[in-house]
Every structure is written in structure tokens, then in C-alpha cells.
Amino acid sequence: MHRRTRSALAALVVLPLLAGTVACTSGSSDAPTEAGDEPVTITIMGKPAATNTAAVELFERQVAEFEEANPNITIEASDVPWDAKTFATRLAGGNAPTLLRVPLTEPPALIERGQVADISDVAAELESFDDLNPRVMQFLERDGAVYGIPEKSYAFGLVYNRDLFEQAGLDPDSPPETWDEVREYAAQIAETTGKTGFGEITTNNSGGWHLTGYDYTHGGRIIEQDASGNWTAAFNDDDAREVLELWKAMRWEDDSLGDNVLGKQEDLVAEFTAGNVGMWVSAPPDVYPNYIAAGGDPDAFGAGPMPQGGADSTLAGATVLMVNAQATEAEKEAAVKWIDWRALRPNYDLEVAAETAEASAADGLPVGVPVAPIFSDEAYAAYRDAIDEFVNVPVDNFAPYVASLGAFEYVPEPEVASQEIYAALDPLVQAVLTDPNADIDALLADAESRVNAILAQHAS
Template identity: 35%
Template structure:
């Protein structure tokens, strides 16, 4: 996967661990996509359409701007909410023709889409891929445009750093940030005789609850993603929570893969017991992010690991019943290095975009993703639009701006919040007590791809020797990381 390049800013990545804090943010339309743009110097508020920079195109010319919309299979109500927002934007900007494209980021297909030029002009990527694309100069420099946004100085610096290069130039803007949480099905908890208002707080309790769910409901008590780099992603979550790390990075930015750490060994041993001793993980070990969400919403999974913001997608694309949803924090081991893996999504513009397309793209990014967090009219308009189409408002996320900005934003939308926050208290009440840590900083997706095979091996081969497996896989992972960096 030649897509991935070593980050030249390990310090900026580490800053994510200390700079993020949690608030309940407004849910947005899509999950896991990519792009970046540079060019014109304009900014627009979503509610008024006023601009503080040059127009996206000369008078009389209309810019066609392709953008990602929602995941394939999202509900008609979700698409209506998105299309309503497009109409509002185009009314404020008659010189821009927004052309939406359904899209889901997948590690196994993204490189080919990027190389083949099939991505829209504005697309979304995980934090980990944004660093790679920036290093490879595969997305456009947005510095001039972003600096003119009225809220440019209030970004959470640790979040903004994920879209900057070593010189501090801005190539990507954050769509959202998350901390990992334990998603659980309250209905399956009840059927298994468990109290859905008392989710597990230790990994032993997770295992016991998974056994109860599997035994009494015949569904997977706990399920793990296993392909398209998501198996490695989930294994990283468990590793971090148990005090391990998958890479060390020296002062030059060189990464050394450290798979045989106690945290990863403990994570795999826990999974092996849950799978083979408890028979509590079901039979499908090739789920990815989309298919896991689908299985969970269908009542086939009791618990799984994912970002704290996944509820939005569960509603938009998977028709989850709100009353069945629960969210709590991941248990942490007693290790002083135990930490919560965090991440997020960046919005970028393809490097080949024209100046007019780049200017239009920044207007769209301001309108659709960011101004609703900084402008009262835009915040209320966005919340009303989402509520009218029965879309989530209030899904827990990490802040993109400073605390004062976010507190003000929450006061604007408080009357429109429609997510079951009472069923997420295990997460929102306890997340401040957890130490947030960034994902492995070098060639992250390449590393996750190799770890998919480790997860699959443990869950499909009862006789797997974990020590031998990690010893065998480490040089393979190191080669993949070196090649991609």
C-alpha cells in the first residue's frame, strides 16, 4: 500500500493524547471518506451566505463541485436532510453547483480510488490517512483559505494538527473527532437478564456479559471487526486499553513495530478465550465497519468496539432502534500505560482541483461541516433540518474548537438534541477519567492491514499459539510499515 507515508510530525500526533476533551456534538451526515483543497480565499456562514473572500468563479460562470454525501444505503430521510442542506447552500451560492456522491472509505479500496481519480473533489479520510496524503502531496494546501475563516483561531490545536504538515500549513479540516467506546444492545442485555443501565466496567465483566448474551439469546455476545483494516483497528483499541502499544517512534520518525507487547498478547488471549472457551463471539469474523454496524442494528451483536460518534451512522444507514442503543467507556487495565484510542475524520480536496473548485470547496466545508459549530443561525438551521428529517442531533464527539466555543454551541442546540443521551451516560460521565491516546502514528493503515490477519487467525484457528503468531507477524508488519512510510 504505497498510499501511506511516515508522519514527519510525531510530536503533533502525540499532542492529540492530551489536547482532546469530550462534548456532545451535533451528528453529521457521513462517516469515513476523504479529500483536501487549496485555492481561493473565501469564507461563508451557512445561515447567511455572506462571504469574506473572492467568489469561487468569475461572474457568470458556475463551478461544478463534487462532494461526498452519505454512505450507500442511508435512509431516505437522511438523504432528504442532506439534499435540503445542499439546496440552502446553492441558494446562498448560485455560482456553485454541488454534485453529491455516495461514498464509504475502506482501506482495501481507497488507494485504487485515489490513484484512479474516481474520488469527488471534496472527500473525507481518517486522521491516519490524512497524514499520509499530506506527506505525499496528494491533497491541496488550504492554508490561505482557512486562515481567513472567522473562527480559524479557535480550532482545538491538537485536532487541527492532524491536518497540517511539518511547517504548519493546513491541508485538511476536521469533520469530527472521537474516543472509542463500547457499543452495546440494551435489548439483548435485557433478554440475557442483565441490567442495561449497568454496563460492564471491566474486561472480565465484558466477557461474563458476552457469555450470558450468547447463551440466552443465541446472538454474538461480543463481536470484533476483522477485515478492511478494521480488525487491526479493533486490536489496537484492546491493546491500548490493556497498556500496550503497537509502534515506537524515534526522534527521526523511524517506526519500530512492537507487536509482541504484553497488551497485545493479553488482548489476543482474551479474544481467544471469548471465542473458543466461551463460544460468545458468533460465527462471522469477517465483519468490517459497515457490516458490523448493520449486524448490531439488526440485533445480532450484543457488544462491539467503535468510535463514540457511530450512533449517527447507525440511525442514518442501519435503522437502529434508539431504545436499544447503549454506549459506555472501554474498561482500562491497571497498567499505568492504559489509554483510550482516539481518532477522527478529515475533509480534504483533491490535489488536481482548480482554483475555482478549491474556493468553492472551502465554502462548502465551512457551510456543511464547521460554521454550524461557530455561528448561531447556522447551528440552529442545521439542527432544525436534521430534526425535521428525524436525524440525530447530539451524538457524543470530541471538540473541534476551544471549550468556550463548544459550550456556546451546545447552548444554541440544546432544545433540538434528540439522541438518547441518558443511554450514553456510561460514556459521557466517565470519558474525562480516561487518558486519550492517538493511533499508531506511522503507516497506520498498513499496520492495521497486517493485523487483520492476526485477528482472523486467532478467531478461526483454535490451536493458534499467540507468541509464535506475533513473532512470525512482526517482521511482516515491519516490512509493510517501512514500505508504506
């Protein structure tokens, strides 16, 4: 594959694009050159939700700047997020966007079905391509082919309300580090403030997602592969049982999980923003922009390490950008140019990074949210220096989370049929949180059968 010499500007972390950050034109010689003379229109995912008006305005300005720099390319953007079932139908029917924005769980199936394009020829020309994190790229490369580019990475951590901690007599600078401590903190918050001590989500595959992440912290795995390459369920064990027993105790003995346990992540963000939830698990850098957009108090936001059950591990993933296999060569080239403009240049070109930060800060968007770096630590430090004067988030409130990123093993999501597996696990989590007499052993056995059936379908 083509290799290029890198400058000191050539590899910085990808910003969480939920914040809608954009790159301003800088007149730099590194600005993308125009594609060929052929007019081309590409449809893309990734436009911020209409409710985040500042992010939408910046996004639309960036589209206009990109089209000015590439006058033969027209961008048609959608704010419709990825949904595995919906887009499976759209891809099969030939009406999916040119550029797909998907979680890291999706590439194996998309590649296997031949629904995404090999972009190695154009990706190799990107200034930062060779510096992308191999822990992410391993899921996007096969036999020399490249099927996607990471937009951002994430790792699970604890999101918490510093104000509720103080009201409950807890130190907001010392969030819990173990699940036993989480239970203690949650009970204290619920008892002293009347709020939900620990929030949970269980629908739209989120229950299975959380069970997976919590299981990892105990050393467990959801699926495993045998010597013959066959995958089977691996969660019917003491690790997952500990997670479920903890949930059951917090829900029915401590009454610290509240009564609203059948929601999705967006519901919990709203409740957390309103100050009604003390703690919950997600990727703190991804939550923060939505929290601020909804009117959350920056100083009340806290980010801590993923609570542990003995394994020193956390679930990690990414959002990746992939090109529809039905794209023409011109569309493929245009899509990769957009990826570079939108997702990469604001992070590896320090001048553009500073301009992006300044523009985002001027529009009231969060700047400087600490993230799980997708490029090198050295490059991330250079990026932080470049944007320092525009940082408008309470960086110190993220310190416990940031410290954990280098201490934990990153464990990827299930390698096969992850979203289907999560959906199969949702009823298990929901049952434990809605029925005080739930039989955990029976529920685990039933879920194991469902997951094995899913894996058998993917093996055939």
C-alpha cells in the same frame, strides 16, 4: 497566520455527518459570500449512502441552498467512501474528487506524496478556524501550511444493547469498565439469551483496527520510533498477547463471541440493530445514526466507556476534509467554502445550529447525539443549549460514554501506514478467532515481520 477575533458563536463541535445534518439558509450576515465571478464545479465526497433516504434528501437540499448562495459554484457529490487502495490509484491517475473525505490515518501519506493542497490562505478566513482542536490539527499542519480541516472526531467506546442487558440480569446503566468485566457480561448474555455476548469484526482492516484500540487500553503501542526517526513494530509483547488471549478465551472457552467473526463493521451494525449482539466496540456517536436509519430502537441503544486493561486510554481519531492538490485556486476556494457551509457553520453559528437541528428532527434524523467535541467544552455546551428543544435521542443512555471522554488519554492511530498495518494484522486476529489451536506467539512474530516490512518500505 491570519488571526481573527472570535464572537461567542465562534466554535462548536462538529456533528457526526453520517446523520446527514444540514444547514438551512438563515439570512444571517455570517452566511458565506459568493466566490469570484469565475464559474467553478467541484466534485466532493461525503454524500450519505442512498439507503439513508432522509439524510440524502437533506444533503441535496443543502447543496441546492449552497449553490443558491454561491451561484458560480456547482457541486457534484459522491457517496463512495474512502478506500486507501482505490483512491491511491485515482489520485495518481488524476481522477480523484476535488474534496477528499478521509480518516485521520491518511493525511501524513497524502501530504508526503504531495497529493493534497495547502489551504492555509483560505482556511485562515474561516470564522472557526483558530478554535479547531490542536490535537487534530497537528496532523494537518506542517511548517505553516494547512492541508485539511476536521469534520468530526471520535473515540472508541462500548456499544451495547440495553434490552439484552436486562434480559441477562445486568444493569443497563452500569456497562462493564474492564475487559474482565466484558468477558463476564458477554458470557452471561450468551448463556441467558442465546445471543452473541460480544461482537467482533476482522475484515477490511477492522481486525487490525480493533487490535490496535484494545492494545492501547493495556498501555501498548503498535509501532514505535527510535532516536534516529525509524519506525518499527512494537506489538509483539504482553499487551497485545493479553488481547489475543482474551479473544481466544471468549471464542473457544466461553462461546460468547458467536460464530460470525469474519465480518466488517457494516455487518455487525446490522446484527446489532436486529438485537442479536449484546456488546461491541466502536465510536458510539457514529454507530447511532446508522442504527436508527436501519430501524433500531433508540431506547435499546447504550454507550459505555472503552473497556480498560489498566492504561486508562482509548483510541481516538477523526474524519478530515482535504483538497486535491490538482485543484485550481478557484476550486480550492470553493471547496473550503463548502466545508464551512456543510461541516462547520451548523456548529459555530448558533442560529444555524438550531435551524439545522430543527430541520433534521423534522425529517426524523437523530439530533443531539453526544460526541467527542472537536472544539472547546464551553462552545459545545453553548451548542447543546442552542439545539436543546430539538434533541430526539436518549441522551442519558450515552452518559457512561460521555463521562469517560474526559477521563481517558486519547491515543492516535499509528502515525505511519496505519491502514496497511491494519490489513497486515487482520490475519492475526482472524486466526485466533477461527482456530482453537492458534499459536499466538508464532502469529505475533509473523505479523511483526509483515509490519516491519511495511515500515521499511515507507522509510525508503
